[in-house]
Amino acid sequence: MNRFNVKCPECTYPLAAEHYNTPVGHQVCGNCLSKVVVHALPALYRKKQSGASAQEAGLDDAGCYFHESKKAAHVCDSCGRFLCELCALPMGEETLCTSCLEHHRSESSSRHDFIPRQFRYDRLALGLAIIPLVYFPLTLFTAPAVLFIVLRYRKKELFMAQHVKGRMVTAFILGLLEVLGWLVAFIALIGWFINE
Amino acid sequence: MNEPSEYRKMNRGSRARLSLQRIWIGRDHLLLIRASGWNEVYRRFYFEDIQSFTMIWSRGYVIWGILLPLLALILFAMVWSWGARIAAGITGGVFLMLWMVHLLKGRTCKCWLQTGINNERLHMLKRVSHARKFWEQVEPLLIAAQGDFSLEEMDAVGMFPDRKMRPVPPAVPRVDDPNAGAEGASDETAVVN
Ligand SMILES: [Zn+2]
Ligand SMILES: [Zn+2]
Ligand SMILES: [Zn+2]
Numbered sequence: 327m328n329r330f331n332v333k334c335p336e337c338t339y340p341l342a343a344e345h346y347n348t349p350v351g352h353q354v355c356g357n358c359l360s361k362v363v364v365h366a367l368p369a370l371y372r373k374k375q376s377g378a379s380a381q382e383a384g385l386d387d388a389g390c391y392f393h394e395s396k397k398a399a400h401v402c403d404s405c406g407r408f409l410c411e412l413c414a415l416p417m418g419e420e421t422l423c424t425s426c427l428e429h430h431r432s433e434s435s436s437r438h439d440f441i442p443r444q445f446r447y448d449r450l451a452l453g454l455a456i457i458p459l460v461y462f463p464l465t466l467f468t469a470p471a472v473l474f475i476v477l478r479y480r481k482k483e484l485f486m487a488q489h490v491k492g493r494m495v496t497a498f499i500l501g502l503l504e505v506l507g508w509l510v511a512f513i514a515l516i517g518w519f520i521n522e
Numbered sequence: 523m524n525e526p527s528e529y530r531k532m533n534r535g536s537r538a539r540l541s542l543q544r545i546w547i548g549r550d551h552l553l554l555i556r557a558s559g560w561n562e563v564y565r566r567f568y569f570e571d572i573q574s575f576t577m578i579w580s581r582g583y584v585i586w587g588i589l590l591p592l593l594a595l596i597l598f599a600m601v602w603s604w605g606a607r608i609a610a611g612i613t614g615g616v617f618l619m620l621w622m623v624h625l626l627k628g629r630t631c632k633c634w635l636q637t638g639i640n641n642e643r644l645h646m647l648k649r650v651s652h653a654r655k656f657w658e659q660v661e662p663l664l665i666a667a668q669g670d671f672s673l674e675e676m677d678a679v680g681m682f683p684d685r686k687m688r689p690v691p692p693a694v695p696r697v698d699d700p701n702a703g704a705e706g707a708s709d710e711t712a713v714v715n
Contacts, residue, residue, distance in 0.1 A: 330680040332574045335634045335641065347671055352579065361579040365657060368668045369638070370573040371676040418550030418568040439548075443563045450560045486529065486546070486555060486564075 330371040332364050380410035391423070402426055438485030447479040448490045451497035455504070465504040472501030529553060543646045545656075550667070552635075552660065554642065565642060567635060569667035574636045575660070577653050582630035590621035627651070 331340035339357035346366040355362055383389045383397040390396040390410035398408030404426035415422050417440070422430070430440035438444075455472045458464035476498045484490050529546035542557040552572075554565040598614030633647040633656075647653040 328676060328680040330676055332576060332636065335576055335578060335632070335643075343673055343676060346574075346673070363577040363579075365575040365661065366671050366676075367573055367664050368671055368675070369571055370636075370671070371679045372668075416568075416570075418548075418566075418570070420550075440566075441564060443561055446557070446560050446562055449557075453560065486553070486562075 332366060332370070334358060334360060334362060336360050380412045404430070438483070441485060444485055444487075446484065446487065447475055447482060448484070448487065448493035448497070451475045451479075451501075452493045455497040455500035466508055469501045469504035469508070472497050473505065476501065543644075545644065545646065547659065547663070554644075567637060567642070569664050571637045571639075572635060572664055572668075573638065575657055576634045576636065576641075577647075577650070578632045579650065580630045580632050582648075583624075583628075586624050586630075587621075590617055590624060594618050594621065 328340075328343060331343055332346070333339065334341055334355040334357065337355065337358040337360075339355055341355065341362055341364055342353060343366070345351075345353035346364045352361045352363045354360070380390070380393070380396040380399070383395055388398040388408050390398050390413055391407035392413050393410055396410035396412065399411050400409045400414035400421045401407070402409055402414075402423040403420045404422055407423055409421070409423055413423055415424065415427055417427065427440060429435055430437050431442055433441065433444075435441070451472050454468045454475070458468045476494050480494055529548050544555045544557075546553045546555070548566075550569055552567040552569075554567065556563045556565070594614045594617030597617060598610050601610035601613050604610075627649050629650040630648055631650045631653050633644040633653050635642050635644055644656075647656055
């Protein structure tokens with residue numbers, strides 16, 4: 327048995343490597359009898375290059391920004407700092423330093439391609455505009471909130487989001503109608519009081 | 523800002539455990555987007571880190587293949603017994619349609635994407651045909667980033683050492699062994715001289 331064998335996702339029993347990447351067919355898990363198809367890649371058994379060990383810097387070598395005594399072997403693609411093998415973080419085709427990665431993972435970064443999560447204000451606005459309609463009195467509170475969210479976040483750029491503008495505009499129109507509805511109701515109520 | 527055009531859409535999202543999951547192909551990674559309520563969580567799988575794609579044929583195909591026509595029959599009989607013949611026809615027809623669609627979509631499956639860190643279930647791949655299409659698109663990108671899988675290389679790197687083949691540590695010379703002592707002494711004298 328090989329220590330790199332892919333485990334059965336149902337029962338973690340190791341699956342026979344002879345049947346990986348066969349164009350058709352499947353193998354049967356030796357433990358739970360599930361029919362499994364495994365496509366494996368070299369990353370399964372190859373070690374990642376970086377992080378192995380950083381060389382000491384010689385007299386003529388550039389040192390790592392974070393460890394002066396270590397030899398620089400990479401450059402951060404974001405800030406340009408020299409990095410040793412330990413400090414360089416390969417992110418696909420890019421190499422980043424820890425501080426840049428941390429920065430890019432925060433909401434304040436201009437780049438969005440490393441963020442781990444994102445709040446969808448457009449969905450919230452539309453949800454708040456539509457859901458309370460099942461019990462109309464709720465819209466007395468939610469409609470102003472919808473207008474506030476749309477006005478506050480209308481310019482916020484969202485990563486990988488589609489139809490943001492459509493949702494925002496729809497939410498705004500609905501929120502506005504709801505507010506207008508309440509205004510008309512209040513005016514009518516006041517008029518009725520005056521007439522009494 | 524990263525333009526969405528940098529990503530290619532893989533497939534239409536499907537409701538999975540009350541969260542909407544979608545997958546996109548980026549320049550050097552797959553982006554998995556999981557929407558839960560008003561939040562979106564992103565997982566990135568870099569092409570060079572993906573170790574395997576595993577698919578299990580699930581029992582859903584057979585189970586629904588039996589259940590749906592049974593449901594059609596039971597509901598048809600129930601509504602028919604109320605005297606609503608047209609409604610009975612429609613109810614039965616709808617379930618038979620669902621059954622047909624289910625059969626046409628083919629076998630059901632569960633899929634996982636494994637990296638060195640985790641094994642992520644891909645909830646949106648529910649049919650073998652979809653999973654195959656997904657893999658047809660992704661595999662060339664992964665091979666371009668990593669090269670081809672080689673069983674020989676994997677065996678060479680990862681085989682557990684055979685217990686019998688384990689190298690035997692050299693025997694520690696015993697202090698009371700006259701030979702060992704004599705050899706050591708003679709070596710030492712040679713160096714001194
Ligand atoms: Zn199993
Ligand atoms: Zn940096
Ligand atoms: Zn360093």
